[in-house]
Amino acid sequence: MANLRCDGLHKLTSDLASSHDVVVVEHLNVSGMLRNRRLARHIADAGWGELRRQLGYKTAWAGSRLVQADAFYPSSKTCSACGAVKAKLPLSARVFHCEACGLRIDRDMNAACNLAALVKDVVAGSGPETVNARGGDARPGLAGLTPAKREPRASRMLG
Numbered sequence: 694m695a696n697l698r699c700d701g702l703h704k705l706t707s708d709l710a711s712s713h714d715v716v717v718v719e720h721l722n723v724s725g726m727l728r729n730r731r732l733a734r735h736i737a738d739a740g741w742g743e744l745r746r747q748l749g750y751k752t753a754w755a756g757s758r759l760v761q762a763d764a765f766y767p768s769s770k771t772c773s774a775c776g777a778v779k780a781k782l783p784l785s786a787r788v789f790h791c792e793a794c795g796l797r798i799d800r801d802m803n804a805a806c807n808l809a810a811l812v813k814d815v816v817a818g819s820g821p822e823t824v825n826a827r828g829g830d831a832r833p834g835l836a837g838l839t840p841a842k843r844e845p846r847a848s849r850m851l852g
């Protein structure tokens with residue numbers, strides 16, 4: 694099982710790094726989350742820390758870029774349509790519903806749209822300030838950019 698998991702993770706990260714110009718990951722406090730007993734096994738099984746580590750060196754090999762959203766960027770709580778930010782969003786809520794604009798979307802899809810929007814700002818050459826201004830978050834939205842080795846073009850992940 695360990696070998697299967699390791700093989701699957703390598704194939705996934707190799708594919709992501711070689712087939713996309715920009716890959717965005719979210720900085721999650723994995724060690725903190727591992728202290729939550731209900732989350733710990735799922736997180737350890739998924740190998741999130743190792744996934745990020747492999748993406749780091751494989752995007753460098755492939756000449757693509759790894760963008761890491763700041764740990765405090767509210768990707769799940771922000772409406773990807775209108776930008777309204779919820780004060781709370783329990784983990785049990787699998788569908789994001791925006792009271793401001795009425796958007797109803799899968800929770801993870803909503804977060805992915807918000808992260809993809811961060812990449813557009815990076816590719817357009819604007820800095821984290823722009824992300825902060827739009828997201829209303831005082832903290833930096835982006836961290837851990839790897840140097841670009843080729844001209845960025847729109848990532849296929851952005852659809």
Ligand SMILES: [Zn+2]
Nearest residue numbers: 772775791794
């Ligand atoms: Zn909305």
